[in-house]
Amino acid sequence: MTLTTSRRGFLKTAAAASAVLLIGARDDGVLAAGSEGSSPFNPFVKIDADGTVTAIVKHFEKGQGPATGLPTLIAEEIGLRMDQIEYEFAPSDPKLYNNLAFGPFQGTGGSTAMANSWAQYRQAGAAAREMLIAAAAETWGVSAEVISIEEGIVKGGEREAPLAEFVALAATLEAPAEPRLKDPAEFKLIGNPHVRRKDSPIKTNGHAQYAMDMHLPNQMVVLIARPEARGGIATAFDDSASRDVKGFVNAAILPNKAGVAVYAENTWAAIQARDALDVTWDMSNAETRSSDQIEAEIRAALETSPQYNANDGDAAAAAQAIDGAATVVEKTFYFPLLAHAPMEPLNCTIEQTADGDIVLHDGIQIPTGPHMAYQQIFDLPAEKIHIKTMLAGGSFGRRATPDADYQVEAALAFVMTDRSRPVKLVWTREDDIRGGYYRPAFGHKVRVGLDADGNIVGWHHQIAGQPVVKGTAFEPMLVHDGVDHTSIEGVADSPYQIPGMAVGLTDTPKATSVLWWRSVGHTHTAYVMETMMDLVAQAAGRDPLEFRLAHLTGSKDADRNAGVLKLVAEKAGWGQAPSGRTQGLAVHKSFGSYVAEVVEISGDVDSGIVVEKVTCAVDCGIAVNPDVVVAQMEGGIGYGIGHAMRDHITLTDGAVDQSNFPDYEPLRIGDIKAIEVHIMPSAEAPTGVGEPGVPPAAPALANAIAAAAGPLVTALPMEMNGVSFA
Structure with a gap:
């Protein structure tokens, strides 16, 4: 049936100028199709008269891989090779291309690109396949059941022809309401480690067009x-x-x-x-505080009653249990402002x-x-x-x-x-580092009580810092009962089964401009949770791995965290480090994914620590593009360790002291000798990979340093707080 609809703004763009078949979804999520000149829906797939298939990518590409991942989903469902599909970025239109995790906004962030597009793009690709097959069945006078599409060729019995021969007829058909999605056993591209990024060639030959x-x-x-x-x-x-x-x-x-x-x-x-x-x-009306004043305000807030109760725990009961405990472990942590410092200003x-x-x-x-x-x-x-x-x-x-x-x-x-x-x-580099937006400064104070047998009887956790989401369009989604969830994520919702855990939060005045930073609140909450788990395990006289596993029970989250822990321990040879080396462990869930890391070091804090190897295990559901997943874990590990080692933003009378990479130094290629990534097999829907590699990296390094008889660094960066690196 031919669709009769009004011309929409999208069709005025060059992206659809030569389109014959467009496939996507209406505002209500129902699949729809049309041809050039009629598109009342959200086009994800464009097939031109010559058979060229193009994925309309609604998430922008900043290196994290959607320009490969989303075309992979469409190519898989249609039956194409990766070299038979192109991509274009979608125009700005939140009604057509909203991020399902952001509500009425079109955008990329929170490691949501694959998670919120997984069903949409597969369904669009599957609909295209069924429509092309239906067109071929009508043309050849055979049953659609005997027709398939393989590597861009429509095949039926002894007949075969390129897609182009059926595009015009397919464009007159209605989109199937519920196209059959391929079973994972049929996948040739999804999960294939040999599929390479679509944007790598243009980035290496100089044809890529960045905004700059x-x-x-x-x-x-x-x-x-x-x-x-x-x-x-x-x-x-x-x-x-x-x-x-x-x-x-x-x-x-x-x-x-x-x-x-x-x-x-x-x-x-x-x-x-x-x-x-x-x-x-x-x-x-300008900011006049210096960094020491900001830190003092945050530390003072940790010593007062919290502004908000951030979980269902009973703070008074937790404090009473800790006061009566056989052993008490107590630490206070401080995390400075951090710049994003992307390579392209x-x-x-x-x-x-x-x-x-x-x-x-x-x-x-x-x-x-x-x-x-x-x-x-x-x-x-x-x-x-x-x-x-x-x-x-x-x-x-x-x-x-x-x-x-x-x-x-x-x-x-x-x-x-x-x-x-x-x-x-x-913007110059100096503009960005001196006049930009920063990961907010935060402090944590944690008191943990253990009984005579080394069992946790109470965990009292105070957090203070500058809220990121309050006052933004995302406040209705992420702020509840006054609590900015990004301030306490990774603590209040920890998968560890911890008796008597109470979490409190206090907002402190913002220093300059604060903003979400790669992995947002998990950047500091993972560090505190995972270094504290090591300290408490030590106080209990138990192995850090065994202690964590004992507290990861009773939920799916706990099971998946335990799964990556066991995998990384096996691959890293936990407890079997070569002579002269020490290991540290951390695990954390963020953005729906579970990541465990083991950092292996040599040297000491005086002569210089050397990061010999980082082993990583990740459970991100189905790994659509394993090569991209590995790259994102490697990048996240480097980003997390590099900033923890040496980076901070400091203020003097409100002015930022740092200006460029000489005094805000990114990770160098020689700072980590080797990274090894292992992907957990999974049948779950895909989750994020752009950010989850960051949170466990720094605490795993801190735990390795502490295990090597160095200090447990409770204020970052490490180089400013008692640790040197070779």
Whole structure:
């Protein structure tokens, strides 16, 4: 049956200009199909007249793999090789491409890309397969049951033909309501470790177009002069020295007074002209605290009654049990501000088309925010705002600010011009590290009581820090009864069966701007839970592995955590480290995935610790692309260990002290000698892999150092707190 529907905005884009068959889902989730010129639904699959199959990828690619994973799902269900499917990024339209985990927002984050797209993209691919087979059955006059699609070829008995021969007829059919999804036993691509990333060739041959690569004809480059401390506003400026810079165009205070926009013909001229600018700032409402004050506030909050009870535990009963315990283990931890520091600094390009539309070119993580902001800034309806998603060189959460900070900067800088020239906003590395958004500072105070037999009788856990989600559009989903779940995730919902566990939370005043950072609250909660489990096991006279397994019972979460623990212990040779080496262990669930890691070290804290090997076991459900899963675990381990070793953001009178990689040093290739990743076989639906490798890495390293007669580091980074690395 031919579908008769109205033209939608998506079909106006180049992505669908030559499409013959489009397959996706309606707003109510029901599968739908149509042809060029009729698309009342959410297209995930596009098949052109020549048989070219394209996955419309609704999650942007910042290195974590959706540009491979989502096409894999479609290719598997249709019956294609990976070289027979292309991908394009979806346009900005939250009604069509909302993230099912985010509600009404289109966006990428929280390691949700595969988890929330698993069913959608497989169903779209399966529908395409059944429609093509139905078209072939009608054309050949045979039963659909004898037809299959293998490596892009439609086969039926002794007949076979390419997909292209059946696309036009298939486009006249209705999408099946419930297409048959392939059984895992039929998979050829999903779970295949030999499937390689779709975007690797273009990234290695220089053809990949990152947002920073955007260069439109006649564009200007703009850099923003910002105050040293967040909250300052510009009141005046002198650009007489800037005018001597070749290529300088103009300078103007942004409408919100948050900075001064400096326009130039190229990036270098913009940097020089901005450096020459003399700005007068009003700092009366700026942040003035230094890091030691912020730390003191957080530590003081840990010594008072918590603002919120963060779990169902009875704090008074826990305290009483601990006070009467045979042994008490008590530690206080502090975690500093951290920058995201992606390899590609922030940037985006904005232009106005001949018909007055606004186009933003950006490696954009949550397009819905800027899309809404631009409607207000430019006083235009949503359909007049277009966002072209490009590749991004990392993010770790930085490209997903609740206030769309850098995209709004670009819009404000553009709106002050006559709009005849595109404007490209560029942040330098120093801009990002000094004037960006940070993983919030947090503190934990934990008291654990054990009886004479080494059994836990009470666990009292106080947390204090700066909430990330409060005041954002995600507050209704993640803040309940005043508790920002991202502050206590990984503790209040720990899968460990711990008697008498009570968790309290206190919000402290935000230092500069805080933001979700790769693995969010799990970055500090996993460190505390896993180092405390080692300390309590030691006090109980039990092996850390055996002690953890004894407390992982009674739930599916506990069983899956225990599974990766056993696997990593086996693969790492737990307890059998070579002479001169020591091991540390940690396990943590985050974003639906279970990761256990063993860090093996040599050396000592005085002469220098050497990370010899990290062994990792991950249970992320069905591993759609094992090669991507391994890469994400490796990257997460490096990110977690590198920041714990040496990184922190400090403030002096509200101004950030660090500026670039010499004083905010990322992990170096020689910092970890070897990483070995093992994927747990699973029939469960896929879960996240972009972030879950981070949380167990630092505590496993800390436990290894403590086991080697070093200190248990309770304040990070390690190099600032008694540990040297070779």
